[in-house]
Amino acid sequence: NLGTSLKDAVKKLAGKTVIDRAAVDELVRDLQRALLQSDVNVKLVMHLSQAIKQRALDEEPLKGMGVREHVLRIVYQELVRLMGTPGEVALGPQTILMAGLQGSGKTTTTAKLARYFQRKGLRVGVICADTFRPGAYEQLKTLCDRIAVPCFGDPKEADALKIVREGLPKYRKLYEVIIIDTQGRHALEENLIEEIVNINEIAHPDHRWLVIDAALGQQASEQARRFHEAIGIDGVLVTKMDGTAKGGGALSAVAETQSGIVFIGSGETIEDLERFDPDGFISRLLGMGDLKALVERAEEAVSTEDLDVNAMLKGKFTLRDMYKQLEALNKMGPLKQIMSMLPLGGMQIPDDAYDITSTKMQRYKVIMDSMTSPELDDPSMIGSSRIQRIARGAGVTPDDVRDLIKYYKIMQRALKGMRGMGGGKFNMQRMM
Ligand code: GDP
Numbered sequence: 422n423l424g425t426s427l428k429d430a431v432k433k434l435a436g437k438t439v440i441d442r443a444a445v446d447e448l449v450r451d452l453q454r455a456l457l458q459s460d461v462n463v464k465l466v467m468h469l470s471q472a473i474k475q476r477a478l479d480e481e482p483l484k485g486m487g488v489r490e491h492v493l494r495i496v497y498q499e500l501v502r503l504m505g506t507p508g509e510v511a512l513g514p515q516t517i518l519m520a521g522l523q524g525s526g527k528t529t530t531t532a533k534l535a536r537y538f539q540r541k542g543l544r545v546g547v548i549c550a551d552t553f554r555p556g557a558y559e560q561l562k563t564l565c566d567r568i569a570v571p572c573f574g575d576p577k578e579a580d581a582l583k584i585v586r587e588g589l590p591k592y593r594k595l596y597e598v599i600i601i602d603t604q605g606r607h608a609l610e611e612n613l614i615e616e617i618v619n620i621n622e623i624a625h626p627d628h629r630w631l632v633i634d635a636a637l638g639q640q641a642s643e644q645a646r647r648f649h650e651a652i653g654i655d656g657v658l659v660t661k662m663d664g665t666a667k668g669g670g671a672l673s674a675v676a677e678t679q680s681g682i683v684f685i686g687s688g689e690t691i692e693d694l695e696r697f698d699p700d701g702f703i704s705r706l707l708g709m710g711d712l713k714a715l716v717e718r719a720e721e722a723v724s725t726e727d728l729d730v731n732a733m734l735k736g737k738f739t740l741r742d743m744y745k746q747l748e749a750l751n752k753m754g755p756l757k758q759i760m761s762m763l764p765l766g767g768m769q770i771p772d773d774a775y776d777i778t779s780t781k782m783q784r785y786k787v788i789m790d791s792m793t794s795p796e797l798d799d800p801s802m803i804g805s806s807r808i809q810r811i812a813r814g815a816g817v818t819p820d821d822v823r824d825l826i827k828y829y830k831i832m833q834r835a836l837k838g839m840r841g842m843g844g845g846k847f848n849m850q851r852m853m
Pocket residue numbers: 521522523524525526527528529530605632660661662663664685686687688689693
């Protein structure tokens with residue numbers, strides 16, 4: 422499924438020793454495969470691939486951010502972009518027109534939405550403007566009865582426009598949120614489109630939401646385009662996400678209508694409706710915990726500590742710099758899962774270098790406090806007699822001091838390695 426293959430693609434990148442052009446190409450290929458398998462539109466996938474490659478090349482990593490993290494951040498941002506910004510849901514008076522083909526889940530979702538707004542304390546009324554499907558009114562009425570929401574309609578009336586003309590003014594006086602369920606038919610016949618255009622003109626709804634079955638594949642684009650041209654869709658509702666469906670089609674609908682997913686239908690009961698959260702969705706998809714929070718925390722940690730890796734690359738790397746690095750890392754929280762995202766560039770750091778506990782940090786701090794300024798700037802001057810003095814001053818063993826210096830040397834070597842790789846900036850252009 423989409424989640425697993427995306428996760429694999431990202432894991433593969435995270436495990437790479439060097440993030441070069443080939444590594445990015447491979448990641449993009451893996452992403453493409455995963456997205457296409459999930460029925461995401463080919464054009465969208467190509468666009469995403471281009472954007473990721475282009476940005477990875479053109480943009481410079483944020484200060485202190487490594488190439489690996491830089492690339493992942495772009496992948497994440499472009500995926501969020503692909504999902505669109507989630508549609509707004511105002512908790513106030515509004516009229517919502519439901520659009521979509523028969524069987525997509527309009528009637529069910531109409532009732533779910535009624536329940537959603539009812540729970541928010543709003544007075545809700547529903548109008549059944551589906552005069553095509555036999556039993557349409559009864560279906561909606563039965564669902565609405567369960568939640569004590571009034572349902573306007575007439576099973577004997579054949580004119581949907583008449584129902585809206587009658588029901589809407591009446592309900593607008595009585596209720597705050599009004600949801601209009603419409604017919605869908607099986608295909609995009611002209612009279613279906615014509616009818617919804619007319620309902621839209623009569624009702625002047627605040628929202629025109631398109632209901633899309635998660636199982637819908639490449640046809641989603643066409644459907645969305647037709648409805649969008651007809652009435653201007655401003656939100657997408659994806660139904661049946663509880664099934665095996667991949668939901669890739671919904672992304673096409675989002676792109677086609679330039680809107681966003683508003684809600685997700687996740688089951689057959691009236692409560693099975695969730696607000697769409699792209700960040701959480703993608704983080705789950707990539708299997709990296711809360712990736713957004715991680716990226717933000719990394720940015721924050723980096724900026725508060727003002728880590729300037731580029732300056733460090735050009736100039737000298739002092740013990741003070743190293744301590745700043747460690748502090749920044751510590752702020753990022755649990756490191757195990759994000760080892761590959763160190764704000765130290767794409768360089769390789771021996772595994773034990775990650776093994777810095779806060780106790781160790783504390784000890785390092787105490788040791789550094791009993792060093793002189795020149796020693797902090799140039800630890801190479803620290804010989805065995807200085808080690809003895811520092812250890813005594815800090816109340817630690819000489820081995821503790823040696824441990825700190827050893828750690829410093831590992832970091833320094835890694836930085837040197839990086840310097841040899843490409844120069845001052847993480848110049849992807851040169852690397853790719
Ligand atoms: P409409 O023709 O667009 O009004 O579609 P319906 O609301 O009648 O739904 C068609 C079928 O899909 C019904 O059997 C619903 O129970 C089912 N359905 C709708 N939404 C969901 C959902 O989120 N999950 C599941 N499992 N089934 C759904």
